[in-house]
Amino acid sequence: MSGLLYLIPVALCLGLVGLVGFLWSLRTGQFDDLDGAATRILFDDVGYTKETER
Amino acid sequence: MFCCGGCAAAKGLIAELGLDAYYTRRQTMGASGRPASDADAIPVGPFVRSEADQAHLDLMVDGLECGACAWLIEAALARDPALEHARVNLSQRRLALTWRGPAEIGERLAGIVRRLGYAVAPFDAERLAATVDAEERDLLRSLGVAGFAAANVMLLSVSVWSGAIGEMGPATRDLLHWVSALIALPAIVYAIRPFARSAFAALAAGRTNMDVPITIGVTLASAVSLFDTWRSESHAYFDSAITLLFFLLIGRYLDRRARGQARSAVAHVAALAARSATVVDADGRTRIVRPSEVAAGVTVLVAAGERIPVDGRVASGASDLDTALVTGESLPRRVSVGDPVHAGMVNLTRSIQVIAERTGESTLLAEISRLLAAAESGRSRFVALADRVARSYAPVVHLAALTTFLGWILVADAGWHPALSAAVAVLIITCPCALALAVPVVQVVASGRLFRQGILLKSPTALERLAAARAIVFDKTGTLTVGRPELIAGNAIADLSLAAGMAQASRHPLSRALVRACPSAPAVDGVTEHPGEGLSAGGIRLGSARFVGADRAGADWHGPELWLAQPGMPPVQFRFDDPLRADAAETVSRLSAMGYRMALVSGDRPDVVARVASAVGIEDWSAEVGPQGKAAAIANLQINAPTVMIGDGINDAPALAQASASMAPAAAADVSRTAADAVFQGDRLRPVAEILEVARASDRLVRQNLGLALAYNLLAVPLAVLGFVTPLVAAIAMSSSSLLVVGNALRLGRR
Incomplete structure (x- = not known):
């Protein structure tokens, strides 16, 4: 049972990483346009914005 | 073949930019997306936000159908040297632009999107976003926290449940309970806020709603579990409490989003409906204002092709007005000085000046607004089915929990602790997970x-x-x-070509129909337009029978018509029809x-x-x-x-x-x-x-879902009342009923 002493913190940390990732993606607006994201992934070529062209 | 010159121009622009790939990427073959006439365009200048050398603009875009539209707009805009960033939001049908340079460039960028065939309208992004998104994001954050805590607490709970069968000692079990409490309690405090807020608001107003039993149930369950953990009892309901919040937050978030989508649809429609009015000041100078800012007595200039922004009377000029949207008449009406005109009519042939008369209670728009207000107050009394169910459900839940508590003490002669545990179990089981998901999931799937x-x-x-x-x-x-009228086929090509060539000079709907019927006709020079009568170019006349001197006696056609008269030839009739x-x-x-x-x-x-x-x-x-x-x-x-x-x-x-x-x-x-x-x-x-x-x-599915949720309660509540609901049973019952309801709703999305 002593394995629990480090397994539980490890599980918690992994969960926290997921939570922080979620909150980060929420803050950077990745949930703002789910319909757009679904189709955008199919178009990988020319000029979306200046950033991708450079 | 193109329906109008604008569409041909859009195709040309697409080809010129090397964006032909657009056509292979379109998923739909919708007939919408005709280029809007520039005359209706709203100036975007006032909506540009500048900071340092960067400028931002948010636009509503109408006619977006799939990812290809988003791609086309972004790719076309990217060719503009000034543009820094362009991003289409397909879910909200919005376009965010950032560029370097003066605000005037915004007009040019909006023009590019217009020429591709999408109507655009500026809107105040900051005001709209502030109210709509804050609450939705708060719910989503709570949902994330609850989800994280629920998953981790469930992990520990499963260990406890499987350990109970095996050889887990009480010390390990207590340790796991304490860790659960450590994760669950802060998460519960954070995630219960949306429900607690609404519950307190309801109680303060002397009412009760579904959030009251939710808040009481979760709080009591957490408190009792903490007490039990401290006394090292074998059961703790931390997982039930946090999972409950997790499921309820999903329902609440979806509901919120459906409302948010409805509201953004309203904003979308409103922004696209906004028009501008050109006011003529006393010194003869013109300035552009919003129609709502036009006071009575002010003179407004309405160019040919523009929509009349206010109710009023014609002060100078004569023209034809398309009144279809106002009166339902399919043929234009001729107006001259002194005639009343109404907002929404389209000025077709010549520019006119209109004196605004907005104070009169008898103006058409004022009367229609009054009728609208009266009719809408009747509709606002409508209460959604889910709210009606929740309204009668909440008192029943309170009563059941209270009866259980008193029953255990009075009838079974038990102590307060097992009585409270049973009451908490009833609150948890009756908590409307399935009920909270039943309607919003269906709504989201249907509106999607x-x-x-x-x-x-x-x-x-x-x-x-x-x-x-x-x-x-x-x-x-x-x-x-x-x-809109369309030409009925049956004329000689030479006549049609000549007539269409003349008609290119006019915005009259019958002229537009001629041009649509023969878009390749060479334009005729020197065309003069006579409002209410027709067009002339040298000796050639196109217009009403009277105007060209045609003999209508014995004609059997009663629909819209145009006559073409050339010197030395009998007049030719063109027949039109507003097709179904x-x-x-x-x-x-x-x-x-x-x-x-x-x-x-x-x-x-x-x-x-x-x-x-x-x-x-x-x-x-x-x-x-x-x-x-x-x-x-x-x-x-x-x-x-x-x-x-x-x-x-x-x-x-x-x-x-x-x-x-x-x-x-x-x-x-x-x-x-x-x-x-x-x-x-x-x-x-x-x-x-x-x-x-x-x-x-979706109505069928909502009713099925409500039925499923109630059936589940009828089955599970007696078990809870009798004290058979352990945390394990509660977890299984809650998840299975919620999954059942969601799965049922998803059937609507297929097809």
Whole structure:
């Protein structure tokens, strides 16, 4: 049972990483346009914005 | 082949930019997306936000259909050297632009999108986003925290449950309970806020709602579990409490999002409806203002092709007005000095000056607004089914928990602790996970399915009201018909080419129809337009029979017509017709097969209405009905059956608001799109049947889901009352009922 002493913190940390990732993606607006994201992934070529062209 | 010069220009622009790939990427072949005339365009200048050397602009975009549209717009904009960043939001149909340089570039960028065939309108992004997103994001954050805690606590709980069968010692079990408490309690405090807030608000107002038992249940469950953990008892309900919040937050978030989508649809429609007015000051200078800022007595300049922004009288000039949206008449009306004009009419031939008369209570818009307000106050009394269920459900839950508590103490003679545990179990089991998910999931799936077909739902209760409808009332012009005249084929090519060449100089709908029929005709030079009469170029005349000197005696044609007269040749007649939407008859018969009673109510002449009615197969029709008459006709029908109104004109707006539910095509008048519950795009009538079918299907699913949720409660509550519900049983019961309800709702999305 002593394995629990480090397994539980490890599980918690992994969960926290997921939570922080979620909150980060929420803050950077990745949930703002789910319909757009679904189709955008199919178009990988020319000029979306200046950033991708450079 | 192109329907108009604008579409040809858009195709040219697409090819010129090397963006032909757009055509292979389109998923839909919608007929919408005709370039809007520049005359209706709203200046974007006031909406540009500048900071340092960067400028931002947010635009509503109409006509976005799939990812290819987003790609096309972004790729076309990226060719502009000034542009820094362009991003289309397909979910909200918005476009965010950032560029380096002066604010005026915004006009040019908006022009690029317009020329691609999408109508754009600026809007105040900051004001809109602040109110809508804050609450939704807070819910989503709470959802994330609850989800994280629920998963981790469940991990520990599963260990406890499996350990109970094996050889886990009490010390390990207590340790796991303490860790659960450590994770769950802060998460519960964070995630319960949305419910606690609404529960306190309800209690403060002396009412009770579904959030009251939720808040009490979760708080009590956490407190009792903490106490039990401290006393090293074998059960703790931390996992139930946090999982409960997790499921409830999912339902709450989806509900919120459905409302948010409805609200953004309203904002979308409103922004696209905004127009500008050109005011002429006393010194003769002009300035552009919003129509709402025009005071009575001010002179407004209306150029040819513009929409008249205010009610008033013609001060100078003479022209033809397209009154279709205001009165439902399909033919233009001639106006000269002193004639009354109404907001929403389109000035066709010559620029005129209009003196605004907005103070008069008798102006058409004022009267229609009054009718609208009266009709809408009636509709706001509608209470959604889910709210009605929740209203009667909450007291039952409180009563059940209280009875359980007292029953254990009085009847079973138990101590307060097992009595409280049983009461908490009842609160947890009855907590409306499935109930909270039953309606929003269906709504989200339904509105998503409609959105993909270009249909915007503007009201969260629209589906429910649409599903209850048993009768449908159609408007004629612009609803059953496409709302613009088209040439009936049958003229010689040479005549048509000459007439179309002359017609290129005019914005009259009959002229536009000639140009559409023969877009390749060479333009004729030196064309003069005579308002209300026709066009002339040298000795050639195109216009009414009187204008060209044609003999109409014995003519059997009563629809719109134009005559072409050339020197030394007999006059030639062109016949026009406002054609039915291509699938009008088919849709009407489909609706009648679905069991709807249908009626056609129009402001147009009886012979025209009768012809359309028989062509689509509607027996019950009436003609020359005014705005008030239309609303009265709806009210009359509603005595027997909830009625859906479908119309596009300003004269339809009171009827749209009066009806139990209403729809308008995207090309409808501003006030009608605002009054309607659903707005559909495209040149077809099929969306009407589609909306009603989805509404009926989702109503069926909502009722099934509510039934499932109640059945689950009937089964599980007795177990909880008797104290058989351990945390394990509660977890299984809650998850399975929620999954069942969600799975049932997802059936609607297939197809």
